[in-house]
Amino acid sequence: MLRFAATLVTGFGLFCLGCQTSNTVTTSTPTTTARPPAPGAALFETRWVLRQVGNQSVTVPEGGQEPYLLLRRDGKAEGQGSCNRFRSTAATDSVSHLVFTPLLSTRMACPALPTEQAFTQALAAAHSFRISGDTLRLYAPTEPDATPLARLEAVYLH
Template identity: 55%
Template sequence: MRPLFFILLPGLLVAGAACQRTDRGSSAPLVGPVPAASVVTPDARLRETRWVLRRIASQPVADSTVGGQQPYLQITDAGTAEGQGSCNRFRGTLQPAANDGELQFSPLVSTRMACPALATETLFTKALQSTRAYRIQGDTLWLYGNAERSGTALARLEATPAR
């Protein structure tokens, strides 16, 4: 009987600790696992985040564009925008925003090399030039052509670790 008690005791202690709760009025944390539904991913930062292009309007963009490189956008804390269109690198600055959520790029300068993925790059560049607002939710950035952020997004980008 005694060996069985010593085998079951650790399991009972763990089970008892997992069920322990505190008063509703108490600020002490609950003990036990946090339900997955209550875990919230914080929004990525617009600046100093590498944003990889995933969609242009309603068209998906492949992870590795054939004949080019992965298109991305990165905005610095200093207000410069740079990235890779697919074939060519681009750079520009941000226009001052009057309200939260507004985003507008100055004319972007870019290299002019030809490659098979030039169509993707052209659409991405046009989307950036038409951007007037953005929305971030978790690790996703949507670019919109109007301040109301309505209608189909011009582009959808995903936060990835900076290289």
């Protein structure tokens, strides 16, 4: 009988061990994973501020205004050249093609007039675009992989 009781206790003990759950504690070193790239800014309804025309960085001289472009969903384009406001229409497939009709502009003089003229010439010559992150680049039709005509940056108003 004693042998039976010992077998029963051993069996019960093994049964209890089989039912036991363990809380495994694992420690790991946090891995530094690269964040996925930020989604590109929207082409439409974004204020695109001119940062570069051709190879020239854009600085706003005293008395000038920050040049920008705003494309509306209805095809209207408007902006500031630095001295003058302008309007146009833009045809796009929203993927890579972008063409502007001739710009209508006011005719005021200011110290930033050369920058404005380069900007409006870049818009007139634009045929395609690329957005990466918060950067919009405009390209000529014959040079889609060359230096962009203009580089603009999305600026979000809060």
